[in-house]
Amino acid sequence: MTLLRAHSVSVSLGDAPILAGLDLGIAAGEVVGLIGPNGAGKTTLLRAMAGLLTLDGGEIRVQGRPLQKIGRNTLARALAYLPQGSDSHWAVSVETLVMLGRLPHRDLWRAPSHADRVAVGRAMEACDVAEFKDRPTTHLSGGERTRVLLARALASEPRLLLADEPVAGLDPGHQLDVMEKLRDLARSGAGVVVVMHDLTLAARFCDRLALLHNKRIAAEGGPAVVLSPETLARCYGIRAYHGSAEGNTIVVPLERTGAGAGHDPA
Amino acid sequence: MTATPLGRERNREGQRLVLPLLTLAVAVTFSASLIVGPAAIGLPEILNAIFSGEADTAALIIREVRLPRAILGLTIGATLGLAGAALQGLLRNPLAEPGLIGVSASAALGAVLTFYTGLAGLFALALPLGGMAGACVGAAVVQGLAGRDGSPLTLILAGIAVTSFAAALTSLALNLAPNPFAALEIVFWLMGSLADRSFDHVWLAAPFMAAGCLLLLTLGRPLDALTLGEDAAQTLGFGLRSLRHRLVLGTALSVGAATSVAGAIGFVGLVVPHLLRPLVGHRPGALLPASALGGAVLVLTADVAVRVLSPGRELKLGVLTALVGAPFFLFLVLRLRRQLL
Numbered sequence: 036m037t038l039l040r041a042h043s044v045s046v047s048l049g050d051a052p053i054l055a056g057l058d059l060g061i062a063a064g065e066v067v068g069l070i071g072p073n074g075a076g077k078t079t080l081l082r083a084m085a086g087l088l089t090l091d092g093g094e095i096r097v098q099g100r101p102l103q104k105i106g107r108n109t110l111a112r113a114l115a116y117l118p119q120g121s122d123s124h125w126a127v128s129v130e131t132l133v134m135l136g137r138l139p140h141r142d143l144w145r146a147p148s149h150a151d152r153v154a155v156g157r158a159m160e161a162c163d164v165a166e167f168k169d170r171p172t173t174h175l176s177g178g179e180r181t182r183v184l185l186a187r188a189l190a191s192e193p194r195l196l197l198a199d200e201p202v203a204g205l206d207p208g209h210q211l212d213v214m215e216k217l218r219d220l221a222r223s224g225a226g227v228v229v230v231m232h233d234l235t236l237a238a239r240f241c242d243r244l245a246l247l248h249n250k251r252i253a254a255e256g257g258p259a260v261v262l263s264p265e266t267l268a269r270c271y272g273i274r275a276y277h278g279s280a281e282g283n284t285i286v287v288p289l290e291r292t293g294a295g296a297g298h299d300p301a
Numbered sequence: 302m303t304a305t306p307l308g309r310e311r312n313r314e315g316q317r318l319v320l321p322l323l324t325l326a327v328a329v330t331f332s333a334s335l336i337v338g339p340a341a342i343g344l345p346e347i348l349n350a351i352f353s354g355e356a357d358t359a360a361l362i363i364r365e366v367r368l369p370r371a372i373l374g375l376t377i378g379a380t381l382g383l384a385g386a387a388l389q390g391l392l393r394n395p396l397a398e399p400g401l402i403g404v405s406a407s408a409a410l411g412a413v414l415t416f417y418t419g420l421a422g423l424f425a426l427a428l429p430l431g432g433m434a435g436a437c438v439g440a441a442v443v444q445g446l447a448g449r450d451g452s453p454l455t456l457i458l459a460g461i462a463v464t465s466f467a468a469a470l471t472s473l474a475l476n477l478a479p480n481p482f483a484a485l486e487i488v489f490w491l492m493g494s495l496a497d498r499s500f501d502h503v504w505l506a507a508p509f510m511a512a513g514c515l516l517l518l519t520l521g522r523p524l525d526a527l528t529l530g531e532d533a534a535q536t537l538g539f540g541l542r543s544l545r546h547r548l549v550l551g552t553a554l555s556v557g558a559a560t561s562v563a564g565a566i567g568f569v570g571l572v573v574p575h576l577l578r579p580l581v582g583h584r585p586g587a588l589l590p591a592s593a594l595g596g597a598v599l600v601l602t603a604d605v606a607v608r609v610l611s612p613g614r615e616l617k618l619g620v621l622t623a624l625v626g627a628p629f630f631l632f633l634v635l636r637l638r639r640q641l642l
Contacts, residue, residue, distance in 0.1 A: 139537055
């Protein structure tokens with residue numbers, strides 16, 4: 036079942052076109068890795084899919100309905116967005132912050148229900164943050180904060196999770212943990228879009244990759260197809276080592292081949 | 302450093318006690334505001350005066366002088382504390398205060414203009430009415446300048462522009478004041494005070510303060526969500542533009558009315574949320590009712606203090622809050638700096 040479909044989406048920021056006629060679909064039960072060079076528009080695409088941007092053209096449908104026709108709260112219950120490098124602005128406790136993910140499910144003035152507490156507890160366990168749930172969020176390390184914010188997104192039990200670089204700044208162990216959580220969420224029936232830069236991690240955990248380049252999806256499909264030497268040279272301007280270990284694809288960038296579009300300002 | 306389960310429980314217990322304790326403090330300071338004054342009137346006589354409707358001197362003093370003053374102290378303090386907490390939540394900045402979005406300065410300008418034009422001398426309520434008109438104009442200009450997006454930065458800039466311009470026009474009115482007495486009257490009024498206010502002032506300002514405060518009190522959830530930043534708050538189902546509109550309208554109604562009857566009373570909206578924030582676990586939503594009660598306590602206390610400290614020639618309330626508030630704020634800044642180092 037298609038949870039989200041972007042059809043011929045065009046977005047500009049100011050006068051600069053960022054996305055032009057982009058198509059992408061997200062199905063229930065899959066993790067889609069959104070990759071591409073810096074400035075390719077990955078965050079813009081994610082924000083557009085979260086309903087945060089006005090489209091110049093095209094249409095985004097969530098569960099079959101046009102995004103702008105879905106009420107704010109209905110959308111908030113179905114979709115969770117985890118912004119890149121986000122932070123907590125007040126020194127609230129970890130548990131309080133994770134509980135914010137339940138806001139779309141709670142009635143006005145109503146205290147958190149049993150279901151809310153269960154969801155928050157489960158999200159904190161899943162992200163390995165339960166043991167410091169009473170610490171202020173401003174006193175956390177970068178990696179701890181990243182996991183707490185992911186727990187907030189998981190606590191809303193979304194049908195669709197849009198995560199912008201959730202593993203940036205995490206140690207290898209927690210990178211694996213977070214990617215496993217995202218995959219678990221997908222296996223339970225949700226659709227997950229994750230922006231990332233680590234190609235090996237992307238190849239291992241994503242069911243499908245979509246490579247954003249030149250304002251549209253330049254390559255889409257299984258990791259083997261999208262991470263081919265030709266595509267990497269064309270879109271990233273790099274040559275990479277391709278290998279495998281224990282059945283997993285390994286892609287390690289070796290050198291820049293010059294002609295790439297890594298610095299393409301458009 | 303994990304909190305022990307017991308410490309955590311105690312913490313939550315403490316947070317639950319904040320509102321009842323503050324309510325008690327409001328009751329105590331409100332009573333003190335009725336009791337303290339040049340004429341010695343005991344508590345039984347006060348209760349008798351309020352509930353019996355007798356017309357002896359003591360009853361008149363209570364009903365006509367002290368009761369309106371205490372009610373204004375309570376409502377104005379609550380307004381300033383609440384508006385400060387709401388604005389700090391929206392801007393996610395502990396240094397924000399209600400005056401920042403231009404409402405107080407334009408209310409002051411509106412009131413000063415009634416002095417300047419002589420309208421204030423024609424009928425008693427011209428002054429607060431002028432203040433409210435000023436607040437409305439100021440809020441409308443800020444909304445217009447801030448534009449359609451919900452960005453806090455444009456709101457701050459628009460507020461600063463309106464505040465500066467209103468302050469400039471206030472200075473101009475002083476500069477061109479027809480006589481030194483008019484200028485002095487303006488300056489005194491600007492200092493902020495609750496002295497000599499009647500029930501007319503209460504009836505005029507209280508409905509606007511109540512409406513504004515009720516509006517601000519509904520902003521708890523979106524302000525909580527803003528803890529995660531603007532994008533995340535929007536995807537949690539809260540529109541930033543609607544939040545900003547409601548906040549500016551609520552502040553214009555409540556702070557505009559408060560400034561119109563009492564002049565500028567600074568530092569309450571800044572210091573009260575700052576003090577109470579740790580006691581409610583730093584949650585912006587929970588801080589709203591707490592700051593309303595805390596603001597009422599602070600203004601009532603300060604208003605009793607000016608009566609005790611300087612009977613006869615009364616110290617202006619706004620002067621006292623600034624005198625006490627500024628060093629206190631400095632202390633907070635120094636403590637914050639130590640924490641950051």
